[in-house]
Amino acid sequence: MQRIFEIDPWKVVTHTLDKDNKRLQESMTSIGNEYMGMRGMFEEKYSDDTHKGIYLGGVWFPDKTRVGWWKNGYPSYFGKVINTVDFVSVDIKLNNSSIDLAKDKYSDFELALDMKKGILTRSYVVEKEDAKVKVTSVRFVSADFKELYANKLTFENLGQKAVKVEVDSFIDANVFNEDANYDERFWEVHETANTKQGSKLVSETIKNNFGTPRFTVEMVSDHKGSLESIGAFKDETKTVNSYAKNLEVGETADFEKRVVVVTSRDYDDQTSLDKAAEELSQKQSKLSFEELQEAQANVWAKRWEKADVKIKGNDESQQGIRFNLFQLFSTYYGNDARLNIGPKGFTGEKYGGATYWDTEAFAVPLYLSLAEPAVTRNLLEYRYKQLPGAFHNAKEQGLKGALYPMVTFNGIECHNEWEITFEEIHRNGTIAYAIYNYTRYTGDTEYVTHDGFDVLVGIARFWADRVHFSQRKQVYMIHGVTGPNEYENNVNNNWYTNLLAQWCLRYAKEVSSQVSPEKLSQLGLESKELATWEEIADHMYLPEDKELGIFVQHDGFLDKDLRPVSEIPADQLPLNQNWSWDHILRSPYIKQADVLQGIYYFIDEFTKEEKARNFDFYEQYTVHESSLSPSIYAIVAADLHKEEKAFELYSRTARLDLDNYNNDTEDGLHVTSMTGSWLAIVQGFAGMRVKDGKLFFAPFVPKQWDGYEFRINFRGRLLEVKASKDVSKVSLLEGSALTINLNGKDLELK
Ligand code: BGC
Numbered sequence: 001m002q003r004i005f006e007i008d009p010w011k012v013v014t015h016t017l018d019k020d021n022k023r024l025q026e027s028m029t030s031i032g033n034e035y036m037g038m039r040g041m042f043e044e045k046y047s048d049d050t051h052k053g054i055y056l057g058g059v060w061f062p063d064k065t066r067v068g069w070w071k072n073g074y075p076s077y078f079g080k081v082i083n084t085v086d087f088v089s090v091d092i093k094l095n096n097s098s099i100d101l102a103k104d105k106y107s108d109f110e111l112a113l114d115m116k117k118g119i120l121t122r123s124y125v126v127e128k129e130d131a132k133v134k135v136t137s138v139r140f141v142s143a144d145f146k147e148l149y150a151n152k153l154t155f156e157n158l159g160q161k162a163v164k165v166e167v168d169s170f171i172d173a174n175v176f177n178e179d180a181n182y183d184e185r186f187w188e189v190h191e192t193a194n195t196k197q198g199s200k201l202v203s204e205t206i207k208n209n210f211g212t213p214r215f216t217v218e219m220v221s222d223h224k225g226s227l228e229s230i231g232a233f234k235d236e237t238k239t240v241n242s243y244a245k246n247l248e249v250g251e252t253a254d255f256e257k258r259v260v261v262v263t264s265r266d267y268d269d270q271t272s273l274d275k276a277a278e279e280l281s282q283k284q285s286k287l288s289f290e291e292l293q294e295a296q297a298n299v300w301a302k303r304w305e306k307a308d309v310k311i312k313g314n315d316e317s318q319q320g321i322r323f324n325l326f327q328l329f330s331t332y333y334g335n336d337a338r339l340n341i342g343p344k345g346f347t348g349e350k351y352g353g354a355t356y357w358d359t360e361a362f363a364v365p366l367y368l369s370l371a372e373p374a375v376t377r378n379l380l381e382y383r384y385k386q387l388p389g390a391f392h393n394a395k396e397q398g399l400k401g402a403l404y405p406m407v408t409f410n411g412i413e414c415h416n417e418w419e420i421t422f423e424e425i426h427r428n429g430t431i432a433y434a435i436y437n438y439t440r441y442t443g444d445t446e447y448v449t450h451d452g453f454d455v456l457v458g459i460a461r462f463w464a465d466r467v468h469f470s471q472r473k474q475v476y477m478i479h480g481v482t483g484p485n486e487y488e489n490n491v492n493n494n495w496y497t498n499l500l501a502q503w504c505l506r507y508a509k510e511v512s513s514q515v516s517p518e519k520l521s522q523l524g525l526e527s528k529e530l531a532t533w534e535e536i537a538d539h540m541y542l543p544e545d546k547e548l549g550i551f552v553q554h555d556g557f558l559d560k561d562l563r564p565v566s567e568i569p570a571d572q573l574p575l576n577q578n579w580s581w582d583h584i585l586r587s588p589y590i591k592q593a594d595v596l597q598g599i600y601y602f603i604d605e606f607t608k609e610e611k612a613r614n615f616d617f618y619e620q621y622t623v624h625e626s627s628l629s630p631s632i633y634a635i636v637a638a639d640l641h642k643e644e645k646a647f648e649l650y651s652r653t654a655r656l657d658l659d660n661y662n663n664d665t666e667d668g669l670h671v672t673s674m675t676g677s678w679l680a681i682v683q684g685f686a687g688m689r690v691k692d693g694k695l696f697f698a699p700f701v702p703k704q705w706d707g708y709e710f711r712i713n714f715r716g717r718l719l720e721v722k723a724s725k726d727v728s729k730v731s732l733l734e735g736s737a738l739t740i741n742l743n744g745k746d747l748e749l750k
Helices: 019-028 270-285 289-307 315-331 358-370 373-385 387-396 418-423 427-442 451-466 495-512 517-522 527-538 581-586 595-601 608-619 629-639 643-654 671-685
Strands: 011-014 036-038 054-064 077-083 090-094 105-114 119-128 131-141 148-157 163-172 187-194 199-205 216-225 228-234 238-247 252-263 310-312 468-470 475-477 689-691 694-697 707-714 717-724 728-734 738-742 745-749
Touching (some): 090 148, 119 289, 148 270, 163 199, 163 252, 216 238, 289 315, 315 643, 315 671, 387 451, 495 527, 608 629
Antiparallel strands (some): 011 105, 036 054, 054 077, 131 148, 199 216, 216 252, 228 238
């Protein structure tokens, strides 16, 4: 655990420039507005270790695959949202010398991310070249004006002499991705131009041989404030606009950099891009910084009104949940149906901003409750539109039906690790489960019986082809897989995968009775095929150990050297940073919920004893080295009334990044896992379930808290749940009357 920010219910704030943990500070002060986002790197020069990362949602590049030994079926590219042209950097000079906090003398440093308003500020006093100046920076990407980035710098002369302050403002295409497979630069510049007031740079992602779209990005900057223009410069890859002023002792000056960013995702050709950039530039120009800031704060205020979780009596937890919701909404708020939720959002390069099963498994349940149903429906439609890619993936493996990718932008698998691409087929189950989850939560059956049914049939056909029949045991099996626990590869009969395959086949068959005959004939689905699905599902092998009374993670699991995690010396954890991969694969240690993931999905379908035995057995071997893991264990623990345990597990997810639990937050935040802390509170502590269209709650308050409250949407209503030590209350804030169940009793809310 490593905590470098102070505890504050609404802010992520520090008074230390932690040079040894600069990347960690940057990850934690990331900002975004779904359309674009960036890490918290400084705008001005910083010559020591830093990771400048600025990303545009959906602007990605197919980086040629790099593997040691090519195997048939490998995806030919590894897609990634690439670091975009740098429109943030400035060079601030005092008496002609650049400020560089890596070297300069400074004091009164403050760095604060205001989560209530969505604004990042930083200030410090710097002393150099006979000057002493207080510098303040305020920046945001607008949640109200998606194409706009705004940064205001203020300078106050605190020295004994006049000082010349100069700002050189850049748009610079000399950027690269740290994770580029062949050290290529991904941007080709088409145009650079500048005026006194600002500049323009048009660039396009370089050509690729994979037939995926190239993206054009146009950036137009505009500068305001009391510094005066002293010149402009451009070359083939960058533009610079320079401004300066002599500040008398005690005098203050300010400088604003605004950049409008438009892309070919929204406009078809260069003429429309130019026109849009021009219009948007004019629009922002009419607004003052204060007006822009106010609009930003208003959007965030509305978001918080719907989604805030209030935790009484524990500011650490309070800050944790707000940070998680803030970063999640900065990544995705459901405004653009073409986008999805990358595991690290806009906060780092790892996972490349691509779509993973994380969306359906972890984000969908949260967006169902915190956003309009249309948002989740968009997430589902995203997969429907990628069905051709899923057919392609199955075909690549010589299989029928649809295999949804583990990592993708367009439906085509674009990750190049064998075990992930070829073996982690369990993700197909979650794609189907999300359709079920949406349907039961919203009551909307239109999707599942139309586009959603195409997805279910594609998935069912895949499973029906991927299983094989064991003559010896007279059951269907699935060999050669990796389950959610990526610390074991090529296992046979992963209980979770087989369970999900069985469930998918049954669910697709069940839904087939609700769809139109036209739909059935369009899909060529006949009773013979449905009967085959039923036969496979009824004879699916689900490994169990009767003596231990548990489901067995996979065929060989119980023959491993079963020693609990508590026997691993502390200095060998986390395993993925200390053990060889071979050692990890042979060990019994579980990276993330596997059997427990299946129990979580169908939590009301297992007996209390079954759940307890499996929880107790698997928990002792689970290292939770995926941030997706502890929340699932927390929910099952809460279901079992293991309240202390539930809180302990919740704590690992609640402040995972704020406390750098997994020692890897410098690479970026665990955005998709951030949903887990909300799930642990709502589905765990408050026991929220949906059964037959009715909401159930059974809240308890962890002893570390005095109480908590949250709001959810449910079928056109807005509900508020308040839990304190001695009483729980559910109120209907908006919408028509409904019956809910609280602690086993039906209550009608009016
Ligand atoms: C997990 C996967 C997850 C991915 C992205 C991995 O560490 O094992 O389940 O999809 O991270 O979050």
